Amino acid sequence: MRGxxxxxxxxxxxxxxxxxxxxxxxxxxxxxxxxTLALLLAARELSTTRAAGVGFGLGLLEDxxxxxxxxxxxxxxxxLAVAGSRTKDLFVGESVSFFLGYLFIGSWLRYxxxxxxxxxxxxxxxxxxxxxxxxxGSLYVAVVGxxxxxxxxxxxxxxx
Amino acid sequence: MPPYExxxxxxxxxxxxxxxxAWVLASILLMVLPVPVQQGISAALRGxxxxxxxxxxxxxxxxxxRAVEIEELQARxxxxxxxxxxxxxxxxENAHLRALLELRERSGPAFVSASAIRPGTRGSESMFLLDxxxxxxxxxxxxxxxxxxxxxxxxxxxxxxxxxxxxxxxxFAVSTMTLDAETFGIVEARGGTFREEDRLILSGIxxxxxxxxxxxxxxxxxxxxxxxxxxxxTIFSLAETEAGWRRGYWVTPAVRVGSVTHVLVITxxxxxxxxxxxxxWAEPEPELEPEVEPGIEPDPxxxxxxxxxxxxxxxxxxxxxxxxGGTP
Numbered sequence: 356m357r358g359x360x361x362x363x364x365x366x367x368x369x370x371x372x373x374x375x376x377x378x379x380x381x382x383x384x385x386x387x388x389x390x391t392l393a394l395l396l397a398a399r400e401l402s403t404t405r406a407a408g409v410g411f412g413l414g415l416l417e418d419x420x421x422x423x424x425x426x427x428x429x430x431x432x433x434x435l436a437v438a439g440s441r442t443k444d445l446f447v448g449e450s451v452s453f454f455l456g457y458l459f460i461g462s463w464l465r466y467x468x469x470x471x472x473x474x475x476x477x478x479x480x481x482x483x484x485x486x487x488x489x490x491x492g493s494l495y496v497a498v499v500g501x502x503x504x505x506x507x508x509x510x511x512x513x514x515x
Numbered sequence: 516m517p518p519y520e521x522x523x524x525x526x527x528x529x530x531x532x533x534x535x536x537a538w539v540l541a542s543i544l545l546m547v548l549p550v551p552v553q554q555g556i557s558a559a560l561r562g563x564x565x566x567x568x569x570x571x572x573x574x575x576x577x578x579x580x581r582a583v584e585i586e587e588l589q590a591r592x593x594x595x596x597x598x599x600x601x602x603x604x605x606x607x608e609n610a611h612l613r614a615l616l617e618l619r620e621r622s623g624p625a626f627v628s629a630s631a632i633r634p635g636t637r638g639s640e641s642m643f644l645l646d647x648x649x650x651x652x653x654x655x656x657x658x659x660x661x662x663x664x665x666x667x668x669x670x671x672x673x674x675x676x677x678x679x680x681x682x683x684x685x686x687f688a689v690s691t692m693t694l695d696a697e698t699f700g701i702v703e704a705r706g707g708t709f710r711e712e713d714r715l716i717l718s719g720i721x722x723x724x725x726x727x728x729x730x731x732x733x734x735x736x737x738x739x740x741x742x743x744x745x746x747x748x749t750i751f752s753l754a755e756t757e758a759g760w761r762r763g764y765w766v767t768p769a770v771r772v773g774s775v776t777h778v779l780v781i782t783x784x785x786x787x788x789x790x791x792x793x794x795x796w797a798e799p800e801p802e803l804e805p806e807v808e809p810g811i812e813p814d815p816x817x818x819x820x821x822x823x824x825x826x827x828x829x830x831x832x833x834x835x836x837x838x839x840g841g842t843p
Contacts, residue, residue: 379571383635403531407538414542419560421638422670425553426546428638433542437535469637476685477638
């Protein structure tokens with residue numbers, strides 16, 4: 356991935372867009388989870404410590420609207436950021452298909468970790484969250500993420 | 516043999532792992548913090564970094580309502596004016612009688628109107644933000660109602676905004692009774708597989724007490740949080756029976772919380788908690804059929820006219836006559 360200035364500008368703007376769409380415009384799940392997307396993209400470029408710090412900060416912002424599961428988003432995004440940053444050492448993929456898979460799995464993990472730590476009171480049925488909501492939401496994030504990467508030139512489509 | 520030295524990149528990696536573990540520990544610490552501290556952090560973030568987004572939703576909500584519901588508001592305004600016109604004489608008469616009996620003027624329940632804002636973020640289900648706070652007289656545990664009935668209650672209060680939970684919240688529970696005050700029970704939220712399936716359940720009903728579908732439930736006033744008489748919902752069907760000594764009923768909620776945009780916060784009656792609101796959600800009394808004497812044809816024009824309409828019309832006519840200098 357070539358993280359140029361445009362890429363970083365988009366990554367920095369994404370959390371703002373997330374809250375603008377979900378909180379400001381009240382779009383809810385109709386808007387993709389730009390917070391997770393920004394974190395997953397940034398984590399590939401940042402060191403583990405910095406990525407964890409970014410995850411903690413973004414999660415804390417999301418937790419500001421949570422009563423029963425305060426801290427669950429912070430924990431989820433911190434762990435996700437650490438995992439995302441560590442993937443640099445395991446996978447050096449630069450292709451569209453790699454990022455499609457990376458964003459899909461990362462986003463699905465976000466649902467899964469949050470479901471585990473959110474607690475009994477907030478938790479919905481596992482089947483419904485992990486097999487219906489999470490795959491759909493993750494696919495949404497992955498497709499939007501790849502389109503953004505292509506638009507910013509961070510990822511170039513492979514020539515056939 | 517040279518001494519073994521840890522490779523620089525390995526040391527960095529180890530340090531990174533330790534520091535990132537510290538972030539993870541910090542996030543775990545957030546989850547176990549005392550609730551007041553968590554609320555303080557949330558309120559600070561909502562009041563600073565997230566304030567522009569809340570302000571955006573509030574502005575959009577107000578604009579949308581102004582644009583779309585203006586006709587409805589005009590109709591409600593007209594109805595209110597009509598109601599006031601018909602009740603003005605009753606009010607004056609009541610004040611006169613109170614003065615004769617040397618009774619203090621009774622103040623009505625205090626309501627504060629507010630816009631309800633739903634954050635739409637993960638973990639924020641079952642709660643909403645209100646654009647009123649302690650400066651408007653709102654305090655923790657104040658009930659939140661809509662025109663249809665009970666919505667929830669205030670959980671956190673800031674100077675100019677507050678956080679409320681609705682009836683879908685797992686912590687929600689309210690003591691209710693039937694309109695005839697014969698049967699009492701606790702209504703609680705019961706989450707469905709999907710959020711649209713969230714329902715209320717009435718529990719603690721004696722086995723030999725049967726409630727019919729459609730029966731209205733209102734708050735009983737027990738527990739000192741909710742005043743008596745706020746509509747909660749209607750009985751839908753029998754949900755469970757426990758060993759022949761207790762029944763539970765599914766309740767259709769009076770308010771569908773997803774569609775609520777404007778609410779009223781009941782802040783009390785001049786500092787005192789409101790204790791009786793049954794009249795606000797009570798069914799209108801059936802009108803008595805006028806007795807028609809045999810041989811007299813009823814006037815078809817005056818027959819179906821309601822008291823409200825006739826009062827408004829007569830008031831307007833009287834006003835026009837007075838304005839034109841006509842006979843009183």
